[in-house]
Amino acid sequence: MDDVLLDVQDLKTYLPLEEGLLKAVDGISFTIRRGETIGLVGESGCGKSMAVRSIMRLAPNFANISGRVIYHPQEGDPVDIVQLDAHGERIRDIRGGEIAMIFQEPMTSFSPLHTIGNQITEAIRVHRTQDRKQAHKIAIDLLGRVGMSNPSQRMSEHPHQLSGGMRQRAMIAMALSCEPSLLIADEPTTALDVTVQAQVLQLMRDLQDEFGMSILYITHDLGVIARMVQHVAVMYLGKIVEFTDVDSLFYQAKHPYTSALIKSIPKIGKKSRRRLESIQGAVPVPINRPPGCGFFPRCSVAIPGLCDRVDPPLVQVAPRHAAACYVYPEVAEAANVSELEGQGDGTR
Ligand SMILES: Nc1ncnc2c1ncn2[C@@H]1O[C@H](COP(=O)(O)OP(=O)(O)O)[C@@H](O)[C@H]1O
Numbered sequence: 273m274d275d276v277l278l279d280v281q282d283l284k285t286y287l288p289l290e291e292g293l294l295k296a297v298d299g300i301s302f303t304i305r306r307g308e309t310i311g312l313v314g315e316s317g318c319g320k321s322m323a324v325r326s327i328m329r330l331a332p333n334f335a336n337i338s339g340r341v342i343y344h345p346q347e348g349d350p351v352d353i354v355q356l357d358a359h360g361e362r363i364r365d366i367r368g369g370e371i372a373m374i375f376q377e378p379m380t381s382f383s384p385l386h387t388i389g390n391q392i393t394e395a396i397r398v399h400r401t402q403d404r405k406q407a408h409k410i411a412i413d414l415l416g417r418v419g420m421s422n423p424s425q426r427m428s429e430h431p432h433q434l435s436g437g438m439r440q441r442a443m444i445a446m447a448l449s450c451e452p453s454l455l456i457a458d459e460p461t462t463a464l465d466v467t468v469q470a471q472v473l474q475l476m477r478d479l480q481d482e483f484g485m486s487i488l489y490i491t492h493d494l495g496v497i498a499r500m501v502q503h504v505a506v507m508y509l510g511k512i513v514e515f516t517d518v519d520s521l522f523y524q525a526k527h528p529y530t531s532a533l534i535k536s537i538p539k540i541g542k543k544s545r546r547r548l549e550s551i552q553g554a555v556p557v558p559i560n561r562p563p564g565c566g567f568f569p570r571c572s573v574a575i576p577g578l579c580d581r582v583d584p585p586l587v588q589v590a591p592r593h594a595a596a597c598y599v600y601p602e603v604a605e606a607a608n609v610s611e612l613e614g615q616g617d618g619t620r
Pocket residue numbers: 287289294296314315316317318319320321322323332556557558
């Protein structure tokens with residue numbers, strides 16, 4: 273276990289709304305080891321962003337977070353991020369200094385009022401060195417390493433003066449400025465056109481090799497997953513429904529939702545980019561969610577009377593491959609559904 277960096281156990285993020293309790297994240301568990309890349313994939317609305325925001329303690333103030341997010345620093349004792357004061361010093365140290373995050377919209381990382389040079393230099397001074405000159409030098413070096421031409425000139429530009437791709441690069445430089453152990457990337461290339469997206473993905477792969485950090489990569493795009501990660505968690509309606517390595521996911525998908533996602537990837541050679549939403553139906557809003565498997569209303573192989581009654585647990589169904597679906601007898605066994613099925617039918 274000593275190479276584990278982040279251990280997420282039964283993380284739940286519930287939002288008490290007027291309409292009811294919204295279970296945005298509903299008991300997810302996974303671990304990230306040092307240097308490992310993990311992907312979290314699922315359609316829009318599945319709870320990916322809320323999950324990583326909860327890990328960073330950036331979820332809305334009214335959210336109820338439970339479970340454990342154990343962060344193992346390089347030095348010092350492990351810390352349960354869920355137990356920290358969301359506005360306290362320790363989480364601020366972790367955020368940016370040890371776990372960094374990049375988003376789809378770089379303007380959430382930058383203030384429009386200051387130059388990117390000042391902002392990156394400030395981040396370095398908060399987390400790495402007080403020395404202004406040295407921080408300035410590190411910032412220029414980083415801008416060069418993320419592929420920005422004339423980095424010293426770029427230092428004096430404001431975020432809005434940069435193109436979308438360059439802003440994304442600047443945000444990556446900002447995130448890497450503190451040499452984080454873990455980089456959380458929440459759809460960082462979704463808003464970019466295909467060519468720039470490919471460049472930024474390649475850049476992130478190179479930087480990962482160079483910095484040796486772990487990456488938690490969030491996307492709705494399985495094409496990005498195939499290029500970027502070693503292990504994948506497929507999320508649906510607040511839960512992880514499949515977890516395995518990237519090859520097994522594409523060649524031996526176990527969960528009907530994953531299979532539907534894979535089928536919705538545009539075929540190579542076809543010009544049109546179909547969206548994942550081409551799976552029949554849409555992700556329901558997880559308020560007052562009915563019992564049973566969340567995918568039941570959209571599943572073509574659902575078993576009525578079983579799938580709509582008891583939520584299938586995530587269980588190992590093949591070596592290093594877990595799925596939450598009653599198609600696999602191991603899952604039914606783990607859920608004890610044979611016992612449950614016996615209830616209420618007069619046989620007991
Ligand atoms: N601030 C919020 N208030 C109410 N509901 C929210 C809020 N943020 C997210 N949600 C809901 O939580 C669920 C998960 O959202 P999100 O984590 O953003 O999904 P994803 O990142 O997978 O697209 C969705 O049903 C979304 O509508």
